[in-house]
Amino acid sequence: MSAPADSNRGLAAVAEAAKPAGRVLPPVHLWHPEHCGEIDILIRADGVWMHEGSPIGRPELVRLFSTVLRKDPDGYCLVTPVEKLSIKVDDLPFRAVTAERRGEAWAFTTDVGDTVEAGEDHPLIVETDPATGEPAPRIHIRADLWARVARSVFYELVEAATVERDRLTIRSGGVPFPLGPAGAGVA
Missing domain, CATH: 3.10.540.10 (duf1285 like domain)
Known part of the structure; x- marks a missing residue:
């Protein structure tokens, strides 16, 4: 229409x-x-x-x-x-443009002013483009709306990550979120 x-x-x-x-x-x-x-x-x-x-x-x-x-x-x-x-x-409706550590959680703020803490209700998912190997991180904001995590924010998470089961991982709200393989480096 x-x-x-x-x-x-x-x-x-x-x-x-x-x-x-x-x-x-x-x-x-x-x-x-x-x-x-x-x-x-x-x-x-x-x-x-x-x-x-x-x-x-x-x-x-x-x-x-x-x-x-x-x-x-x-x-x-x-x-x-x-x-x-x-x-x-084109991709996802929002961009997670900042992330900051708040106690035991990571708080993400979007380009439209929403802030969520990664955890059970707001998972952080990192998919990898099979053709390029590029990580494509996203975080759940509300309902079926997600934010693409900005590259600079993703690099902050990688810097703060620890290795768990051969994966770079951050924890937020008691939930582990794998970012990618530890040995391969995250692009």
Whole structure:
């Protein structure tokens, strides 16, 4: 389905629905509106949110949109109580841009301001690209939304890792998270 006749109206409606939420996330899992089509929003692999081919320059607007983002079986969408608009996501919707040790946990902060502690509820998973051997770390943020861990953050984790069962491993919230093989070095 193509974009609504006035995609700016849809964009404004999504932003307006997110405004009252502030730092509290709206209950998008409880909203089941009719699918209204697509809105020309793309979240690029580098984390830049684009609207109609141009970067969305206001971080507050990106944060607002991120609070009404949901991943459904048919893909990513922005959801309000009365509208559901599909968007495109090149990789994952968020980037984990910092990680800091907090006692026995690692806290990750995303490019849209969400912070989670890696643990049972927020696993850190490192997959490896079979063709390149490059690690592709990600951390669970909420529902079915994940953040790609920035390369610099991943290197911080590697520096802090210990070797367990021949794997570089960090622990957070009592849970071990393997980063990669100890002997091969992590790219």
